[in-house]
Amino acid sequence: MGVIDEVKQRTDIVEVVSQYATLKKAGRTFRALCPFHSEKHPSFFVYPEQQSWHCFGACNTGGDVFSFIMKKEGIDFGEALRLLAQKAGVTISSRFEQDTRKDEKEKLYQVNEAAAQYFHNLLLNSPAGERARDYFASRGLSLKTITDFQLGFSPDSWEALEQYLMERGYTESELLTAGLVIEAEGGKTHDRFRNRLMFPIHDIKGRIVGFGARVLDDSLPKYLNSPQTPIFDKSSCLYGINLAAAAIRQQNLVVIVEGYMDVITAHQNGFSNLVASMGTSVTERQVGRLKKLSKNMAFALDADAAGEEAMLRGVGYENTLDAEVKVIILPGGKDPDDVIREDIKIWQNLLEEALPIVDYTFNMLTSELDLSTARDKSLAVDKLLPIIAEMKDTVRQAHYLQKLARLVKVSEHSLEAALGRIKPSQGRRNAKEAKPEVVARALHPLLSSPVEEYCLALLLQHPELKGRDEGLSPEYFENSENREIFTVWQQANDLLSLKDGLDSAIWEHLDSLITRSLPANQIEQKYASCVLRLREKLLRSLEAKRAEVLALEAESGGTAAELAKLEEQGIEVSVQLGEVFTQKNRGSQEQGR
Numbered sequence: 001m002g003v004i005d006e007v008k009q010r011t012d013i014v015e016v017v018s019q020y021a022t023l024k025k026a027g028r029t030f031r032a033l034c035p036f037h038s039e040k041h042p043s044f045f046v047y048p049e050q051q052s053w054h055c056f057g058a059c060n061t062g063g064d065v066f067s068f069i070m071k072k073e074g075i076d077f078g079e080a081l082r083l084l085a086q087k088a089g090v091t092i093s094s095r096f097e098q099d100t101r102k103d104e105k106e107k108l109y110q111v112n113e114a115a116a117q118y119f120h121n122l123l124l125n126s127p128a129g130e131r132a133r134d135y136f137a138s139r140g141l142s143l144k145t146i147t148d149f150q151l152g153f154s155p156d157s158w159e160a161l162e163q164y165l166m167e168r169g170y171t172e173s174e175l176l177t178a179g180l181v182i183e184a185e186g187g188k189t190h191d192r193f194r195n196r197l198m199f200p201i202h203d204i205k206g207r208i209v210g211f212g213a214r215v216l217d218d219s220l221p222k223y224l225n226s227p228q229t230p231i232f233d234k235s236s237c238l239y240g241i242n243l244a245a246a247a248i249r250q251q252n253l254v255v256i257v258e259g260y261m262d263v264i265t266a267h268q269n270g271f272s273n274l275v276a277s278m279g280t281s282v283t284e285r286q287v288g289r290l291k292k293l294s295k296n297m298a299f300a301l302d303a304d305a306a307g308e309e310a311m312l313r314g315v316g317y318e319n320t321l322d323a324e325v326k327v328i329i330l331p332g333g334k335d336p337d338d339v340i341r342e343d344i345k346i347w348q349n350l351l352e353e354a355l356p357i358v359d360y361t362f363n364m365l366t367s368e369l370d371l372s373t374a375r376d377k378s379l380a381v382d383k384l385l386p387i388i389a390e391m392k393d394t395v396r397q398a399h400y401l402q403k404l405a406r407l408v409k410v411s412e413h414s415l416e417a418a419l420g421r422i423k424p425s426q427g428r429r430n431a432k433e434a435k436p437e438v439v440a441r442a443l444h445p446l447l448s449s450p451v452e453e454y455c456l457a458l459l460l461q462h463p464e465l466k467g468r469d470e471g472l473s474p475e476y477f478e479n480s481e482n483r484e485i486f487t488v489w490q491q492a493n494d495l496l497s498l499k500d501g502l503d504s505a506i507w508e509h510l511d512s513l514i515t516r517s518l519p520a521n522q523i524e525q526k527y528a529s530c531v532l533r534l535r536e537k538l539l540r541s542l543e544a545k546r547a548e549v550l551a552l553e554a555e556s557g558g559t560a561a562e563l564a565k566l567e568e569q570g571i572e573v574s575v576q577l578g579e580v581f582t583q584k585n586r587g588s589q590e591q592g593r
């Protein structure tokens with residue numbers, strides 16, 4: 001998680017605003033005399049659910065906690081971020097520290113690349129690499145595949161790699177930091193990987209972050225990985241992601257397997273949308289990364305490994321990350337590698353027959369029960385109802401409730417009643433220290449800005465759009481990073497000066513927007529329709545907020561003048577919404593022609 005997301009998760013807007021204004025609870029909102037303009041009747045509102053604020057008085061504007069602090073303290077985004085981070089106990093490193101760390105990382109990518117080339121060359125050309133060549137040949141790998149994955153061989157030597165790299169100007173300390181060399185007792189150093197098949201692990205940008213290494217015989221450990229380094233963290237890496245990303249986007253599906261060879265063999269056989277988790281279980285960070293490419297995921301699991309715990313974790317991902325998860329069950333102890341080499345049709349069938357993870361969990365948890373007995377019926381309900389309770393999507397929830405009712409032959413009504421007594425909580429355990437309600441709240445603004453990001457990506461990647469006036473303004477962006485990028489972009493001449501003008505905490509987000517793959521044609525229409533969707537989103541949320549306030553005012557006997565003013569604002573919003581619909585219709589008619 002980036003620092004900005006972390007700050008958001010740990011910050012409560014009600015708490016922050018209450019340091020500047022006296023908030024009183026009113027329905028689902030809090031109201032106060034506006035801290036930005038002087039007034040006698042409170043028209044300033046804070047919305048805890050959306051983590052936003054709005055002034056319906058003279059300001060007639062709103063935003064999130066960042067914009068509140070920026071406006072109130074008269075500071076820029078970076079300063080507001082630091083201030084809130086400090087309150088939330090989140091550490092942010094300075095730009096200087098980040099720059100140094102960036103240089104250090106760059107060096108590590110380089111040394112890994114040099115090592116990979118060394119291993120690759122030995123595999124292809126050295127007499128010592130013959131057994132490794134034989135191994136890959138026995139697995140049916142083509143030269144192209146070996147080159148695509150930069151596979152290699154590490155010689156049976158304690159210092160060959162160290163010597164080679166030091167002759168090329170790398171220092172011992174760099175080799176140690178990269179995990180290529182180990183310091184033994186007494187300070188002597190030696191190569192970590194010896195006499196092994198080498199699998200370089202790339203990030204999505206194709207940089208080598210670490211290595212996996214396999215023995216050629218039966219000695220142990222069979223697999224050895226790079227240790228944790230400044231650029232390698234096993235729990236967030238995905239093997240093959242550099243070669244799979246395009247296919248995952250294109251097919252809108254990612255298949256997650258366990259082993260290096262599974263990915264490689266699948267790739268060679270034309271299945272390019274596979275990645276391997278770097279351990280037996282897929283982590284939340286891995287799922288988070290993949291979700292940026294596709295929300296449809298399929299886990300290929302060995303029948304033995306597809307235990308209850310793994311399933312429940314998968315179901316959890318569907319909820320917390322709003323992803324669609326399926327399960328591919330592999331026949332009796334086989335890897336995808338075996339299946340594909342044996343018969344590609346079987347693999348294709350398995351892909352087509354992949355079950356939604358909840359359906360699979362239903363089957364697994366009930367397969368050993370006798371659902372004609374009362375005891376096993378209640379066992380099934382005990383196990384399955386909590387899973388259903390966790391679902392965020394009400395349609396899915398209803399679907400599975402129905403399924404369970406039919407399965408145990410109990411009325412849906414009584415299950416619904418039981419469901420109401422279960423509190424959803426398990427799936428939200430992800431943020432350890434955060435309170436459950438804080439997490440639920442924070443996930444909303446974090447996940448709900450795909451249109452904003454799409455629109456920004458279009459703008460950033462197509463400078464020619466800058467001249468077009470579609471009436472886009474900063475307040476169209478609810479997410480404060482997006483808003484900040486848009487604001488600075490309006491004044492920037494190019495991407496370089498944009499980056500310069502932004503706080504370094506936003507750079508990662510900016511990079512992801514700049515490198516996002518976009519459709520190639522009809523850019524102008526896509527941009528126009530994007531702006532329209534953002535305008536609609538903004539107006540709708542304004543409308544909802546205003547209606548809520550109007551109801552509160554009417555209830556508490558607000559003065560006629562105030563009610564009239566809110567009504568007036570409401571009419572203005574509906575007029576604008578009407579315009580959005582007219583434009584949308586015109587747009588779709590033109591497209592239909």
Ligand SMILES: [Zn+2]
Pocket residue numbers: 034035036037044055056057058059060
């Ligand atoms: Zn105000």
